[in-house]
Amino acid sequence: xxxxxxxxxGPTHVPPQxxxxxxxxxxxxxxxxxxxxxxxxxxxxxxxxxTKAEVYLMAAxxxxxxxxxxxxxxxxxxxxxxxxxxxxxxxxxxLCKAFKAVPTVISIEWGxxxxxxxxxxxxxxxxxxxxxxxxxxxxxxxxxPDLKSIGAVVKKSNAVxxxxxxxxxxxxxxxxxxxxxxxxxxxxxxxFMLPPGLAFVAVSEKAKKLMETxxxxxxxxxxxxYAKVASKPDTPFTPAxxxxxxxxxxxxxxxxxxxEKLFAHFTRLANGVRAGAKGxxxxxxxxxxxxxxxxxxxKVPDGIDGGKIVKIMRDTYGISVAGGQGDVKGKIxxxxxxxxxxxxxxxxxxxCLEKVLKExxxxxxxxxxxxxxxxxxxxxx
Amino acid sequence: xxxxxxxxxGPTHVPPQxxxxxxxxxxxxxxxxxxxxxxxxxxxxxxxxxTKAEVYLMAAxxxxxxxxxxxxxxxxxxxxxxxxxxxxxxxxxxLCKAFKAVPTVISIEWGxxxxxxxxxxxxxxxxxxxxxxxxxxxxxxxxxPDLKSIGAVVKKSNAVxxxxxxxxxxxxxxxxxxxxxxxxxxxxxxxFMLPPGLAFVAVSEKAKKLMETxxxxxxxxxxxxYAKVASKPDTPFTPAxxxxxxxxxxxxxxxxxxxEKLFAHFTRLANGVRAGAKGxxxxxxxxxxxxxxxxxxxKVPDGIDGGKIVKIMRDTYGISVAGGQGDVKGKIxxxxxxxxxxxxxxxxxxxCLEKVLKExxxxxxxxxxxxxxxxxxxxxx
Numbered sequence: 001x002x003x004x005x006x007x008x009x010g011p012t013h014v015p016p017q018x019x020x021x022x023x024x025x026x027x028x029x030x031x032x033x034x035x036x037x038x039x040x041x042x043x044x045x046x047x048x049x050x051t052k053a054e055v056y057l058m059a060a061x062x063x064x065x066x067x068x069x070x071x072x073x074x075x076x077x078x079x080x081x082x083x084x085x086x087x088x089x090x091x092x093x094x095l096c097k098a099f100k101a102v103p104t105v106i107s108i109e110w111g112x113x114x115x116x117x118x119x120x121x122x123x124x125x126x127x128x129x130x131x132x133x134x135x136x137x138x139x140x141x142x143x144x145p146d147l148k149s150i151g152a153v154v155k156k157s158n159a160v161x162x163x164x165x166x167x168x169x170x171x172x173x174x175x176x177x178x179x180x181x182x183x184x185x186x187x188x189x190x191x192f193m194l195p196p197g198l199a200f201v202a203v204s205e206k207a208k209k210l211m212e213t214x215x216x217x218x219x220x221x222x223x224x225x226y227a228k229v230a231s232k233p234d235t236p237f238t239p240a241x242x243x244x245x246x247x248x249x250x251x252x253x254x255x256x257x258x259x260e261k262l263f264a265h266f267t268r269l270a271n272g273v274r275a276g277a278k279g280x281x282x283x284x285x286x287x288x289x290x291x292x293x294x295x296x297x298x299k300v301p302d303g304i305d306g307g308k309i310v311k312i313m314r315d316t317y318g319i320s321v322a323g324g325q326g327d328v329k330g331k332i333x334x335x336x337x338x339x340x341x342x343x344x345x346x347x348x349x350x351x352c353l354e355k356v357l358k359e360x361x362x363x364x365x366x367x368x369x370x371x372x373x374x375x376x377x378x379x380x381x
Numbered sequence: 382x383x384x385x386x387x388x389x390x391g392p393t394h395v396p397p398q399x400x401x402x403x404x405x406x407x408x409x410x411x412x413x414x415x416x417x418x419x420x421x422x423x424x425x426x427x428x429x430x431x432t433k434a435e436v437y438l439m440a441a442x443x444x445x446x447x448x449x450x451x452x453x454x455x456x457x458x459x460x461x462x463x464x465x466x467x468x469x470x471x472x473x474x475x476l477c478k479a480f481k482a483v484p485t486v487i488s489i490e491w492g493x494x495x496x497x498x499x500x501x502x503x504x505x506x507x508x509x510x511x512x513x514x515x516x517x518x519x520x521x522x523x524x525x526p527d528l529k530s531i532g533a534v535v536k537k538s539n540a541v542x543x544x545x546x547x548x549x550x551x552x553x554x555x556x557x558x559x560x561x562x563x564x565x566x567x568x569x570x571x572x573f574m575l576p577p578g579l580a581f582v583a584v585s586e587k588a589k590k591l592m593e594t595x596x597x598x599x600x601x602x603x604x605x606x607y608a609k610v611a612s613k614p615d616t617p618f619t620p621a622x623x624x625x626x627x628x629x630x631x632x633x634x635x636x637x638x639x640x641e642k643l644f645a646h647f648t649r650l651a652n653g654v655r656a657g658a659k660g661x662x663x664x665x666x667x668x669x670x671x672x673x674x675x676x677x678x679x680k681v682p683d684g685i686d687g688g689k690i691v692k693i694m695r696d697t698y699g700i701s702v703a704g705g706q707g708d709v710k711g712k713i714x715x716x717x718x719x720x721x722x723x724x725x726x727x728x729x730x731x732x733c734l735e736k737v738l739k740e741x742x743x744x745x746x747x748x749x750x751x752x753x754x755x756x757x758x759x760x761x762x
Contacts, residue, residue, distance in 0.1 A: 004406055004408060006408075006409060008409050010619065011407055011409060011410070011619070011622060013406070014406055014407050016406075019404045019405065019406055020404060022403050022404050022623065023400045023401060023403050023404020023405075024400065024404075025385055025394070025395055025397075025400055026392055026395050026576045027385060027387075028387060028389050028392060028695075028701050029392070029577075031695060031701070032696070059440060059441050059442040059445070059577060059578045059580075059621075060440050060441050060445065060601065061440040061618045061619040061620070061621075062618075062619065063600070063601050063618045063619075064440070064441065064445075064601050064618075067600050067601045070600075071598070094600065095600050098598055098599060098600040098603075099598045099600070100598060187619075189619065189622075195407045195621065195622050195623035195624075196410075196440060196619040196620065196621060196622055196623075197440045197578040197579070197621035197622075197623070197624065198578070199440075216598065217452070217479055217480045217481060217597065217598050218479060219444070219448050219451075219475065219476050219479040219480070220441065220444050220445050220448045220602070221601070222479075237442045237443075237444045237445075238391065238392070238442040238443065238444075238568075238570065238577040239442070239577065240440075240442075240576065240577060240578035240621075241392060241570075241576050241577055241578075242403065242576035242577075242578070243576075243578060314409075314412060315413070320409045320412070
């Protein structure tokens with residue numbers, strides 16, 4: 001039987017405990033029985049987000065939550081800031097344009113990340129900015145901004161700070177209230193170890209004021225509809241019942257570990273992957289100052305096609321990693337370390353990478369990547 | 382252990398065969414492995430819809446598919462016709478207004494349904510009509526229009542015919558191509574016996590032309606994005622992987638029965654429920670000429686609260702039916718007969734209804750509803 005190991009940045013591996021819940025018969029959603037699950041899911045997400053803000057759940061993939069964070073806050077002609085340091089930052093720009101907002105785009109070289117100073121400068125240049133759209137982990141490059149310092153800057157302005165945390169929530173820290181983040185958009189299929197299909201948006205009081213005046217056309221993603229029934233708790237449209245129920249179990253598993261230990265675990269896995277890459281003589285793609293602990297982007301050796309590495313690892317050996325997108329297509333591979341993974345999964349992934357690199361003619365000592373990662377893992381708890 | 386029987390109009394009962402598939406580990410969606418499932422799901426839906434039209438799949442509940450059928454076809458100021466004969470018809474109107482189209486509303490008394498003549502009259506009154514929005518089964522009242530004759534009328538005009546088939550697809554016949562239906566919006570959690578979270582839209586060539594000129598703001602539900610990658614096959618955003626895979630199994634189960642036998646099965650269940658209601662001395666809410674085979678709406682006896690019936694059946698005995706909405710809240714109950722149900726499920730539901738009616742003081746001979754349904758079932762294959 002071929003292994004099915006997902007080291008991909010979403011969907012992530014669904015552990016057997018959650019598969020079992022997903023395989024249970026479902027119940028009707030307009031019942032006290034389901035309301036108990038919905039309440040637990042909403043409160044659980046508040047725990048992960050470290051916030052008192054309401055969290056709205058909808059059947060959609062992560063982009064649905066991002067759209068809700070645009071169409072529910074903005075009106076035609078509104079000025080906003082978007083940060084483009086990869087594919088997912090570009091999505092914020094495209095979403096804002098689709099709903100006829102006017103973005104000032106902070107364009108960052110791929111592999112690097114935006115700073116609080118960049119955001120402050122853009123905010124000062126246009127005091128009419130209504131919202132700043134950033135990304136917790138830019139999955140296409142493995143970069144992450146310092147949201148705490150960006151939050152401190154945006155908090156002083158009239159704008160709200162909106163974070164795409166589809167990739168990285170429940171993997172790295174995100175203190176919504178303390179850092180001054182107004183809106184977080186995320187989904188079920190990354191840090192929460194569940195299939196895609198459930199999205200959610202948390203909204204601060206400051207952002208709720210924008211919701212009240214927003215006139216962009218919307219219906220399914222109209223967060224006012226969600227806010228109206230959230231306290232029951234209920235959802236305006238049929239929720240992804242099965243995944244909501246499984247989310248309560250996922251959050252119970254996360255709580256059992258505790259947030260601090262959880263984030264330390266993924267930092268350790270990230271460092272292990274980086275040690276492994278170094279052991280193989282490979283360079284990281286992402287700039288040292290911008291490294292995210294959600295996934296690691298590694299440059300492939302000259303003359304080898306990264307797409308081929310991904311294809312052989314997956315189709316021949318059953319181990320999925322991601323390739324590069326856009327300009328770095330074929331030039332990088334991306335190994336995600338989020339969800340239900342441990343150090344042995346990382347060693348498995350590195351070992352398979354070594355096997356395929358050998359097949360493709362890269363010169364190195366077999367075992368050197370795995371050994372380097374092992375050494376790192378054995379030095380840390 | 383309490384029974385968990387869903388005789389509700391969505392979600393419906395998920396049979397163990399499909400629970401088992403939903404409990405399997407998931408795979409990544411940008412892989413040949415998933416593409417094979419996606420292709421099978423798309424072709425399977427074409428089989429159910431009896432169409433050559435492309436079918437686009439998205440992570441959303443049914444309303445998402447409805448929104449896609451509005452925002453992807455229309456532009457601000459476009460004239461459309463909507464039919465309101467219950468809650469779900471009203472949703473078409475609200476969706477069209479949200480995206481700044483101008484609906485001519487054909488208002489029908491609840492429990493009755495629109496006719497081809499009504500639609501023809503409205504089309505003749507305004508030749509600029511771009512689209513006609515109707516409902517396969519108006520779930521709030523148990524009514525169904527004759528889509529074949531409506532299709533014949535709309536086909537002769539410049540307008541496209543759009544059907545909300547969330548409730549009723551794979552339960553009653555819908556010959557998309559033969560009847561001249563241009564767009565069908567539906568979802569996973571009714572006739573397909575799956576959890577909610579997967580929506581889909583089928584689009585004819587006539588409707589695709591509208592898609593090309595539509596300027597309503599949209600992004601996640603922009604069907605042009607889906608059309609662009611459908612032939613790969615791929616989806617523009619992360620699909621509801623788990624439910625797509627389970628859908629292929631659901632469609633295999635349906636194909637094994639065959640469409641003709643499947644529709645006859647639900648007609649028989651519908652007639653059984655009606656016979657049971659009559660046996661209890663209860664009247665149907667829906668007008669004789671408008672009866673849908675998807676669900677049956679029954680008037681509750683004078684002096685008894687329909688809401689109480691629903692609550693006791695569900696919370697005390699584990700059998701879920703639906704109550705009335707809007708003006709008929711407390712005055713009707715709705716028993717759905719779609720998905721993985723057989724005559725014994727119907728008898729179970731009727732038996733529980735009898736038990737609760739007795740508790741609430743309705744005078745009748747215990748067993749008379751079940752016996753009447755049994756007699757009907759025993760007379761038919």
